[in-house]
Amino acid sequence: MKKLINAPHSVVPDMLAGLVAQSPDLALIAADNVVLRHPLPEPERRSVALVSGGGSGHEPAHAGYVGAGMLTAAVAGDVFTSPSTDAVLSALRACAGPAGALLIVKNYTGDRLNFGLAAELARNEGIPTEIVVVADDVALRDTVEPARRRGIAGTVLVHKIAGAAAEKGASLSEVARLASLAASRIGSMGVALGACTLPAVGHPGFALGENEIELGLGIHGEAGVSRASLRTAAELAELMIGTIADDLALAPASRVALLVNGLGATPPMELAIMAGEALGALRRRGIGVERVWTGTFLSALDMPGCSLSVLALDPELLPLLDAPTEAPAWPRGGATAPYGGINLETPRHSGEALAEPTPAVGTASGEAVRQAAIAAAHALIEAEALLADLDAKAGDGDLGSSLARGSQAVLALPASSWTTPSAALSAMGQALRRAIGGSSGPFYATALLRAARALEGASDPSPRDVATAFSEAVGAIATLGGARVGDRTMLDALQPAADAFSATVESGSSLTVAWENAARAAEDGAAATASMRPRLGRASYLGERALGIEDGGARAVAIWLAAVAETTSADVTLG
Known part of the structure; x- marks a missing residue:
């Protein structure tokens, strides 16, 4: 498998160096693979710091969401591997002031352990620190209890909401409350058309037949909850939205935000098709879609496929989604068109007949x-x-x-x-x-x-x-x-x-x-x-x-x- 890398062991530091080299608003703690905003105010003037991260291979997450209005710092582990406790602690020391810090953690054992221990050590050093765990993968609803579900692409919406609250000067307890509220109201589900390839491995993690797909997969190259035959975009969107809507108990007249996320190798054409089908599946249920974003937000290296994330909105959350941010990977906008989109008639020349001419006798x-x-x-x-x-x-x-x-x-x-x-x-x-x-x-x-x-x-x-x-x-x-x-x-x-x-x-x-x-x-x-x-x-x-x-x-x-x-x-x- 061909990769544009220097060496498998250097992909993460090389990636982060390339990212920071493009932006004067970011800095890198190279020894710990930490990307953070730069420059930061003096500690006493800092708002609540938001720190997230995890294994690499999910780009643009997590460093792509570092910027005013979203994360203060992102900690990158090796590919699909949690960062160390010391790396997370380094990020907290670098960016947190007296207002404290919130750690946003996807629900994987390694992340919970390392971020959790780093939070405890930070508290011992006098840094007020809270943790919010995101467990939005509804594909596991029949397999494990809600608290044990994986955290996947819906985590990005939590970044956005918590980041906007922190930017407005909210306290640590208030930022944590809003982040927890958002995490509890998000459901996500993914589908893969193939496996991804880790740089250090050199071959796909699993094999699929020509007409096979994986339903309910995670973001670390693992297989899904079930294997199924290939279906149309409309059928997949209906299945995924149906599962999410049932899990969130979305009633008609509910208001939601939708995130259509590519897993790394899905072209914008296919994501746009899935977005249209997902919007239709929600609106057929009488659910109002207030915002929608489509793109690659949290990937699994080069995996072909996508995930859908639905956030059930309330009056507190929508303004935070709409708040400005300078994070480079956040797409801005998100407003939706009327159901079915705005469709216009094809312009015609003024002399072009609009009606079909009366048939004449042919030769x-x-x-x-x-x-x-x-x-x-x-x-x-x-x-x-x-x-x-x-x-x-x-x-x-x-x-x-x-x-x-x-x-x-x-x-x-x-x-x-x-x-x-x-x-x-x-x-x-x-x-x-x-x-x-x-x-x-x-x-x-x-x-x-x-x-x-x-x-x-x-x-x-x-x-x-x-x-x-x-x-x-x-x-x-x-x-x-x-x-x-x-x-x-x-x-x-x-x-x-x-x-x-x-x-x-x-x-x-x-x-x-x-x-x-x-x-x-x-x-x-x-x-x-x-x-x-x-x-x-x-x-x-x-x-x-x-x-x-x-x-x-x-x-x-x-x-x-x-x-x-x-x-x-x-x-x-x-x-």
């Missing part, structure tokens, strides 16, 4: 275009996996899904779209520009719209009209993208096809032969791209590493042209 040529388009669309849908694989080897992997999505849009066009070849090509171009992002959409839309203009007014175009439209469409793609034949793009299949089509028409052969010759030329052109060094597009970044791989765009052209050729007959104008 034989329009019907021929429809049959060809249907055949091409089905061929591209069937080739989705092949095109995705080719594109992934030399691009970003989205070609197959993009063309399949565009094909579905073409298949969904109403009957009124196919009255004439020009109308049909224009409708297809508009459908593809709406359905396909990336580069394929603009290329195909531009080509089809250019061909439509070339055939405008011709309800029954001649073979030469068709050849001209074909050539103009290919020229439009070349102009738009700046590519030439030999650059290893879709043009390496399209240009030979258009040339072969025109030459066949000029020779007096039938359209059937012209389309067959065009399809053969496209096939040869697509195959030739495997030996070309790419000069445009994402494949150009690979240089010679792309050799031996066909260009996906050129292969797609060969696929749909072969389908068009199969639909043609000698007495059909456009095939």
Whole structure:
């Protein structure tokens, strides 16, 4: 397993040094792996100090929450290992004044022992010290009593609430009370799609099958409470929110805050999906979501998966969540949109018809275009996996899904779209520009719209009209993208096809032969791209590493042209 580290034994000090090097507001006690605010006021002027921490590997926790309005200091142990008593005591000595300190501890044996002993030693030294333990993991509700549950991502919300109270000048007993109140009103549950890898171990802590997940896992790379089959985001959110809501006894009209937390290897895309589903699961229960935050707040190294934390609010807690903080890892904001979000209609051009036009009587040529388009669309849908694989080897992997999505849009066009070849090509171009992002959409839309203009007014175009439209469409793609034949793009299949089509028409052969010759030329052109060094597009970044791989765009052209050729007959104008 590859890691961007210097050595397994130095990951924690190296990480903390890099973190502090980025901020003039933080300082490091390197011998004890303690990060604290800098500069601090004179001891007599200090408010209640908040100290938290635990094993490393949970970044941005805990050092990311050091800052005005949250933690005063964070103590980092080795990866997934509690910091020592002496390290915690060092943090207390460095940041606590006469107002005292509150230790916020996740409910793990090592943390409770070391933070607890450090608190006792600090009290002996005259430092008023209290402890609040967070045990928010509701996945263990049927396994252990509430006081023995693990502390997971909900701990970050306790940091925020206690930090805001301390920043306002509340006493140690009041800060501890509010932190305890918050901890008692939080429920969290996690799901993992795979294991994490400890730097010193070098391999995942457990193995999951292709369609397996772990439900109710902790934050130290351990397996979950149960193993289950892979489910959709909606199903997982419903399960997790249902478990949390039952545990917290959330009634309709309850008001909550929601934290959607990535475990280290979950992209923002998936976290946003989970956030939307979790919001829906809460609101379907009549529960009002006042605040929501999404991101990676307390991770488990590189574990793929997420946890959901729900905090049942009361009038004291929400203002503390909203209070400002300078902690770098806190995301700010959190306000929610109305149920379902704010959705607007797509802006339209003032001259664009809003209603579907009345169907007109179609021509034989329009019907021929429809049959060809249907055949091409089905061929591209069937080739989705092949095109995705080719594109992934030399691009970003989205070609197959993009063309399949565009094909579905073409298949969904109403009957009124196919009255004439020009109308049909224009409708297809508009459908593809709406359905396909990336580069394929603009290329195909531009080509089809250019061909439509070339055939405008011709309800029954001649073979030469068709050849001209074909050539103009290919020229439009070349102009738009700046590519030439030999650059290893879709043009390496399209240009030979258009040339072969025109030459066949000029020779007096039938359209059937012209389309067959065009399809053969496209096939040869697509195959030739495997030996070309790419000069445009994402494949150009690979240089010679792309050799031996066909260009996906050129292969797609060969696929749909072969389908068009199969639909043609000698007495059909456009095939």
